[in-house]
Amino acid sequence: YLLLGRWRKKHLTFRILNLPSTLPTHTARAAVHQAFQYWSNVAPLTFREVQAGRADIRLSFHGRKSLYCSKNFDGPGRVLAHADIPELGSVHFDEDELWTEGTYRGVNLRIIAAHELGHALGLGHSRYTQALMAPVYAGYRPYFKLHPDDVAGIQALYGKKSPEIEGEEEEEAELPTVPPVPTQPSPMPDPCSGDLDAMMLGPHGKTYAFKGDYVWTVTESGLGPLFRVSALWEGLPGNLDAAVYSPRTQQIYFFKGDKVWCYMNFRMNRGYPKKLNRVGPSLDAALYWPLNQKVFLFKGSGYWQWDELAPTDFSRYPKPIKGLFTGVPDQPSAAMSWRDGRVDFFKGKHYWRLNRQLQVEKGYPRDIAQNWMHCRSQTSDHTPASGDTPASATGTTVDTISSPMDTTLNTDHFPTDAITD
Amino acid sequence: PALGPAEKEAVDYLLQYGYLEKPLEGSDFFRPEDIMEALSTFQEASELPVSGQLDGATRVRMRQPRCGLEDPFNQKTLK
Secondary structure, eight states, X not given: OOBOOOOSOSEEEEEEOOOOTTSOHHHHHHXXXXXXXXXXXXXXXXXXXXXXXXXXXXXXXXXXXXXXOSSOOOSSSSEEEEEOOTXXXXXXXXXXXXXXXXXXXXXXXXXXXXXXXXXXHTBOOOSOTTSTTSSBOOOOOTTOOOOHHHHHHHHHHHOOOOGGGXXXXXXOOOOOOOOOOOSSOOOOOOGGGOOOSEEEEOGGGOEEEEETTEEEEEOSSOBOOOXXXXXXXXXXXXSOSEEEXXXXXXXXXXXXXXXXXXXXTTEEOTTOSEEOOSSOSSOOEEEEETTTTEEEEXXXXXXXXXXXXXXXXXXXXXXXXXXXXXXXXXSOSEEEEOTTSOEEEEETTEEEEEOTTSBBOTTOSEEHHHHTSOBSOSSSOOOBTTOOOOGGGGGOOGGGGHHHHOOXXXXXXXXXXXXXX | OOOOHHHHHHHHHHHHTTSSOXXXXXXXXXXXXXXXXXXXXHHHHTTXXXXXXXXXXXXXXXXXXXXXXXXXXOHHHHO
């Protein structure tokens, strides 16, 4: 078995948003309920259905295209369903399949639902072809039961089922232990100076610039106020080496020295910071490349390519940056990618934009201050075009940024194991 | 070398499910040895005879209904 993550609680809610037209409602609902029960029979998990509002696990059927899912289905056959890893909770079924129960015809909803719930609970695919978590559907089995590998996998995540589970209290969400952050911040940086520690295209498409102890957002119309890094991401030090957000896992990784910090939105995952062992310390930059869904880490003249969800063989890395990113300087100070696959590298006061073929476009390098930070001129006027930095930002407190802190629960898995151990 | 429709379909499958990674450096084409290794990994993970060739059993296996998530298998994990 492969573990992809885990929920930080064992009592989960679920909601069935719609059902297939090929089965009577009560039959389909019973199949889904039975799918949950396979897992709750062997692990200390409980599942409670809710009819409205937010649920931890949400099951729905959609067709070739969906407004709410970026992964299209492909009609009857081939791909039957997919699910997100913890703690995201989406479970989607292809509505074009012939969903059935109690017959060898079509696709058995109960078994496929149990498989996808396995993903939603944190299991990856098993290499045992007879396991429920095998990637290929093995067909209807009247006397279906979990394979020992499925049981071992779920128990590795949540432990074995014990008789006391019924009276057990819901565990509290444990707050992460965070190291103290220096109370005396470095001087507030001037965004028009051009130098940056890190850049990141973060959650919700927001672009963050990091310098010293401060971070600010960058938009087409101007700059946001400067905040202390630790005011937005509690427990995170300033003077970062690199920062990268992965839309694939919704994790944000910050690098400094020989440590990595991992956050979901603005909450640090339990167990972090962790030590970087498999890639070099003191990285220069990091980026997520959407075209292959990998994280790239840069140091000196080399890079590592890291797959967050699969074992990565780092023995072939680092590789030379110039062999892949044509025209980019060594030791970039920051890097980030766009959703369309273009990439920007930053170094000193300049940046280089690469096309989808990862070649520097004509006309680059350009000036960071003028083209990113809305500064009128690099030499004569260092005032941001969108206005001066508000004085209130100088004494930023957590209160002033309370709204972005109100986000989802942090995860309890260790996505960085590949680079930390 | 140009791939036939069956080979292209197989390469697309291997790419989609994580057995084959698009080469980042140099050519856009896959090296035959990379495709063979990916096929071997797929065959081994599918409990098929490991030949590294796109044989009938491998094609049939690739057409079977399955989950949309990637597979984590490579030579290292199988070892």
